[in-house]
Amino acid sequence: xxxxxxxxxxxxxxxxxxxFGRTITEADIVTHAGQTGDFFPHHMDAEWCKNxxxxxxxxxxxxxxxxxxxxTATEINPEAFSKGYDRLRFIKPVYIxxxxxxxxxxxxxxxxxxxxxxxxxxxxxxxxxxxxxxMVCDHILLANKKNEE
Amino acid sequence: xxxxxxxxxxxxxxxxxxxFGRTITEADIVTHAGQTGDFFPHHMDAEWCKNxxxxxxxxxxxxxxxxxxxxTATEINPEAFSKGYDRLRFIKPVYIxxxxxxxxxxxxxxxxxxxxxxxxxxxxxxxxxxxxxxMVCDHILLANKKNEE
Amino acid sequence: xxxxxxxxxxxxxxxxxxxFGRTITEADIVTHAGQTGDFFPHHMDAEWCKNxxxxxxxxxxxxxxxxxxxxTATEINPEAFSKGYDRLRFIKPVYIxxxxxxxxxxxxxxxxxxxxxxxxxxxxxxxxxxxxxxMVCDHILLANKKNEE
Amino acid sequence: xxxxxxxxxxxxxxxxxxxFGRTITEADIVTHAGQTGDFFPHHMDAEWCKNxxxxxxxxxxxxxxxxxxxxTATEINPEAFSKGYDRLRFIKPVYIxxxxxxxxxxxxxxxxxxxxxxxxxxxxxxxxxxxxxxMVCDHILLANKKNEE
Amino acid sequence: xxxxxxxxxxxxxxxxxxxFGRTITEADIVTHAGQTGDFFPHHMDAEWCKNxxxxxxxxxxxxxxxxxxxxTATEINPEAFSKGYDRLRFIKPVYIxxxxxxxxxxxxxxxxxxxxxxxxxxxxxxxxxxxxxxMVCDHILLANKKNEE
Amino acid sequence: xxxxxxxxxxxxxxxxxxxFGRTITEADIVTHAGQTGDFFPHHMDAEWCKNxxxxxxxxxxxxxxxxxxxxTATEINPEAFSKGYDRLRFIKPVYIxxxxxxxxxxxxxxxxxxxxxxxxxxxxxxxxxxxxxxMVCDHILLANKKNEE
Numbered sequence: 001x002x003x004x005x006x007x008x009x010x011x012x013x014x015x016x017x018x019x020f021g022r023t024i025t026e027a028d029i030v031t032h033a034g035q036t037g038d039f040f041p042h043h044m045d046a047e048w049c050k051n052x053x054x055x056x057x058x059x060x061x062x063x064x065x066x067x068x069x070x071x072t073a074t075e076i077n078p079e080a081f082s083k084g085y086d087r088l089r090f091i092k093p094v095y096i097x098x099x100x101x102x103x104x105x106x107x108x109x110x111x112x113x114x115x116x117x118x119x120x121x122x123x124x125x126x127x128x129x130x131x132x133x134x135m136v137c138d139h140i141l142l143a144n145k146k147n148e149e
Numbered sequence: 150x151x152x153x154x155x156x157x158x159x160x161x162x163x164x165x166x167x168x169f170g171r172t173i174t175e176a177d178i179v180t181h182a183g184q185t186g187d188f189f190p191h192h193m194d195a196e197w198c199k200n201x202x203x204x205x206x207x208x209x210x211x212x213x214x215x216x217x218x219x220x221t222a223t224e225i226n227p228e229a230f231s232k233g234y235d236r237l238r239f240i241k242p243v244y245i246x247x248x249x250x251x252x253x254x255x256x257x258x259x260x261x262x263x264x265x266x267x268x269x270x271x272x273x274x275x276x277x278x279x280x281x282x283x284m285v286c287d288h289i290l291l292a293n294k295k296n297e298e
Numbered sequence: 299x300x301x302x303x304x305x306x307x308x309x310x311x312x313x314x315x316x317x318f319g320r321t322i323t324e325a326d327i328v329t330h331a332g333q334t335g336d337f338f339p340h341h342m343d344a345e346w347c348k349n350x351x352x353x354x355x356x357x358x359x360x361x362x363x364x365x366x367x368x369x370t371a372t373e374i375n376p377e378a379f380s381k382g383y384d385r386l387r388f389i390k391p392v393y394i395x396x397x398x399x400x401x402x403x404x405x406x407x408x409x410x411x412x413x414x415x416x417x418x419x420x421x422x423x424x425x426x427x428x429x430x431x432x433m434v435c436d437h438i439l440l441a442n443k444k445n446e447e
Numbered sequence: 448x449x450x451x452x453x454x455x456x457x458x459x460x461x462x463x464x465x466x467f468g469r470t471i472t473e474a475d476i477v478t479h480a481g482q483t484g485d486f487f488p489h490h491m492d493a494e495w496c497k498n499x500x501x502x503x504x505x506x507x508x509x510x511x512x513x514x515x516x517x518x519t520a521t522e523i524n525p526e527a528f529s530k531g532y533d534r535l536r537f538i539k540p541v542y543i544x545x546x547x548x549x550x551x552x553x554x555x556x557x558x559x560x561x562x563x564x565x566x567x568x569x570x571x572x573x574x575x576x577x578x579x580x581x582m583v584c585d586h587i588l589l590a591n592k593k594n595e596e
Numbered sequence: 597x598x599x600x601x602x603x604x605x606x607x608x609x610x611x612x613x614x615x616f617g618r619t620i621t622e623a624d625i626v627t628h629a630g631q632t633g634d635f636f637p638h639h640m641d642a643e644w645c646k647n648x649x650x651x652x653x654x655x656x657x658x659x660x661x662x663x664x665x666x667x668t669a670t671e672i673n674p675e676a677f678s679k680g681y682d683r684l685r686f687i688k689p690v691y692i693x694x695x696x697x698x699x700x701x702x703x704x705x706x707x708x709x710x711x712x713x714x715x716x717x718x719x720x721x722x723x724x725x726x727x728x729x730x731m732v733c734d735h736i737l738l739a740n741k742k743n744e745e
Numbered sequence: 746x747x748x749x750x751x752x753x754x755x756x757x758x759x760x761x762x763x764x765f766g767r768t769i770t771e772a773d774i775v776t777h778a779g780q781t782g783d784f785f786p787h788h789m790d791a792e793w794c795k796n797x798x799x800x801x802x803x804x805x806x807x808x809x810x811x812x813x814x815x816x817t818a819t820e821i822n823p824e825a826f827s828k829g830y831d832r833l834r835f836i837k838p839v840y841i842x843x844x845x846x847x848x849x850x851x852x853x854x855x856x857x858x859x860x861x862x863x864x865x866x867x868x869x870x871x872x873x874x875x876x877x878x879x880m881v882c883d884h885i886l887l888a889n890k891k892n893e894e
Binding site for chain 3: 616617618619621622623624626627693695725
């Protein structure tokens with residue numbers, strides 16, 4: 001975790017970074033159920049899951065999302081802040097024992113409603129160990145412009 | 150947590166439900182940092198926060214989102230599944246000790262790409278104890294159509 | 299979790315409900331040891347357990363009890379409160395990977411010492427995935443009487 | 448945690464022991480909700496509690512019970528095992544910040560149904576820092592008899 | 597956990613004690629990563645580990661140390677306090693599923709800089725289930741002298 | 746968390762780095778007690794602590810150590826590994842609400858027993874928000890030499 005100052009002008013469309021991997025464990029699912037209160041049988045009942053199309057317990061969508069976003073939290077940019085997320089989609093289930101890694105690419109830069117900020121979109125893709133995409137989203141940042149200081 | 154079968158036709162635009170409240174604690178933030186690996190000083194360093202505009206530690210966006218969505222996880226509908234989320238926006242910070250509750254309204258129904266499903270949008274709003282909106286998003290569901298069984 | 303107002307008169311002897319299942323994981327046992335401080339080798343030492351009659355680590359009795367009671371916590375009745383539990387018995391060990399579910403039946407209604415309350419007994423049975431009873435207890439409730447309001 | 452072999456004959460009615468204290472924290476309640484899935488507003492919603500008779504969040508009964516029993520788990524007796532608990536009663540609420548300690552007295556010894564065991568009852572009392580009893584129960588043990596070896 | 601008063605004079609060089617065993621679980625590693633923020637792939641990425649010499653995820657050094665020291669925390673001596681640790685060495689990896697136990701021997705007694713204390717060294721050895729030493733350290737205590745009271 | 750290859754020759758004596766701060770919370774202490782099994786009243790019993798010289802609950806030494814070392818876990822050097830720690834000393838108590846940060850300086854480089862490694866010592870100092878040193882230790886690394894590849 002480091003400070004890295006980046007103004008709107010410093011973001012380069014197409015620039016990409018990739019995280020380490022992280023194995024999603026049974027303990028992660030149990031902890032996430034405990035944090036969120038979502039004890040749906042899809043995540044907690046191995047017997048029930050045996051008769052479902054996915055056959056085994058699957059990670060909560062919010063777990064995959066939270067861990068994936070956390071994995072990208074390596075740089076603090078004091079000139080930008082998170083506005084939110086768009087087009088968050090769960091493409092494939094994440095099972096216990098799957099190892100995910102995340103790629104981020106600067107996919108768009110554009111003016112924002114407020115002239116002193118520019119809007120930067122980071123396209124986030126989460127892959128499992130088979131290189132299948134399991135989740136995508138667009139992270140929307142507002143970044144200060146240099147000439148607006 | 151109960152089973153409640155709802156086909157696409159059974160969803161009624163404008164129908165609303167509301168959750169109980171839940172107080173976001175320091176323990177929740179510590180647990181979420183531990184689950185996600187996001188130890189940014191915004192969440193973990195009370196001294197650093199004193200000199201920031203928000204003055205005190207704030208909940209991770211992914212924490213507010215995960216807990217809010219978890220709070221709505223009360224009914225299992227075997228005829229629908231979650232496609233993802235749109236327009237997730239963090240409107241105001243959530244502080245330690247804030248109590249959030251969630252309202253959900255069926256905001257849209259439309260055809261999906263696959264004819265046997267319809268797409269249902271639940272608009273999710275998260276309020277704090279001062280009745281301020283702190284987070285919004287649109288939950289996108291795909292629900293089976295009755296006549297497609 | 300919903301509000302459902304039930305006076306003493308509204309409870310019907312013989313009425314039954316059943317929960318979803320939940321798989322008891324190694325993470326649950328580790329968390330419970332951590333919460334209670336009970337690190338007895340029965341729960342924490344896989345090597346020692348190999349030479350015991352039960353051959354493998356077993357869930358704490360208080361874990362099975364707490365999770366089972368938590369699984370039934372789906373309805374808040376503002377007209378009743380919990381007085382305690384009787385005849386809590388651990389019938390069979392719960393192992394890592396076992397999936398438990400809970401049935402509750404209203405087994406008794408009677409006058410209480412205080413005339414404005416009636417005493418309701420819920421008989422609680424916990425089953426594993428082989429349909430064996432692993433735990434039983436009687437939950438004692440005091441419920442307001444309608445005519446005492 | 449030590450081994451201490453005690454046969455039925457070795458238990459002495461009236462013998463008493465007392466634990467250290469332990470402060471029940473907000474983190475304990477959050478962890479217990481997460482372990483059990485019981486997110487009732489009595490434990491989790493500080494705003495709702497303000498309008499209840501108890502005015503503030505209270506510990507789950509199963510939390511007080513589990514922690515209290517865990518506090519007594521200091522000696523492993525290979526000649527006895529836990530049969531269950533009787534007359535578990537929650538006398539007073541346990542609030543965040545309360546410090547509990549536990550006393551145990553051998554309150555009864557009697558024959559059991561199986562001749563090679565005797566039944567021992569430990570009466571358990573849980574006190575808060577004001578020396579008020581908050582919980583009681585009877586722990587039922589079956590202990591091997593010496594002459595039955 | 598018991599009180600046991602021991603002055604400097606009461607410690608006997610060569611005296612030894614041994615703990616119960618404890619199985620190190622995946623949940624322990626996940627919890628420790630979450631507590632410390634150390635999400636290095638050695639502990640968290642099962643795929644990456646497959647290509648490392650150790651082939652599988654290993655416990656954090658600080659986890660093995662913390663758990664081992666915690667396992668020895670059975671007696672509170674009001675006449676001594678911990679000064680620190682010397683020569684902490686990680687000899688062999690601890691893998692998920694390994695069961696560790698700890699031996700402690702009083703290895704040295706000597707005068708300390710302050711005349712009213714003596715310095716006691718406890719040599720700590722941590723073994724796995726194959727009886728291999730995985731960690732060692734020297735725990736340095738300062739204990740009050742009797743004649744200094 | 747990034748990869749940064751450093752051979753023995755690349756380490757520069759006197760080079761220093763500093764971490765962000767992290768506030769030690771009650772939840773951290775509760776979690777650490779739960780992970781280690783150390784429920785000593787120094788950490789868990791607020792009432793007992795009132796009558797001790799330190800007046801309030803204090804962090805476990807192993808907690809301060811584990812968190813401090815975890816805070817420095819930002820760079821993975823595939824050419825070095827951790828041998829252990831020397832002279833770990835707890836200088837001042839860490840209280841709930843204290844914010845710690847860590848400085849690391851390369852304090853020594855020397856030959857190791859095995860000619861292909863050099864031994865690097867990182868001197869670690871942990872400060873609280875008053876800039877008082879609360880803990881120190883020496884981290885001993887073995888690093889590959891370039892000419893030994």
